Amino acid sequence: MGIPPPVMPQPNVPVENVVEDLQPDKNKKKEINGTRKTVRKTKVNRKRERTTETENVRTKRAARRESDRQRQMEWERQRKEQLLAEKAEYEQLGVAKTKSSNLKCELDSLCETEENNNTETEEELKTMREIQEARLLEIDKYKYGIKGSEIKLEDIQKELSKADRQRQDMSNKIFAEHRYRKRS
DSSP states (O other): OOOOOOOOOOTTSOOHHHHHHSSSSSHHHHHHHHHHHHHHHHHHHHHHHHHHHHHHHHHHHHHHHHHHHHHHHHHHHHHHHHHHHHHHHHHHHHHHHHHHHHHHHHHHHHHHHHHTTTOOOEEEEEOOOOOOHHHHHHHHHHHHHHHHHHHHHHHHHHHHHHHHHHHHHHHHHHHHHHHHHHOO
């Protein structure tokens, strides 16, 4: 086998025809240019989509942060209102205890007076007993109120402890998310 002979133009074919055969077809050029433009447009569109996606992620993160901040502020506002209500209730409890103590002293005084005045008439004794019974009922009423308030206070303190733990957990979570976002 040897080397094939070189291809030579045929003597009867004009040179222009040979040159035209070697040039790419104009339609092929248009097709190649159209394909290149399509590829460029696709790349630009993909870049735009990535940019839009990045902006959407940033917007969502900012919205989530704002939502967390609003939720935290609302929780703190509610907590403040709750604490103020508890404070008012505790003050009422103190007033009730003071009044109960005063009534008890007055009752003791009445009892002493009853013992010291054995010479008084039956009617006076009856009146004093009625007053005493009324006062005892009032004392029982205040004791019941105090007991109920103390139970409420214990429940509120339990809720306060629970809310403080929840607030701390929420703060820790937000702080951790914030640190994670900063790293990202």
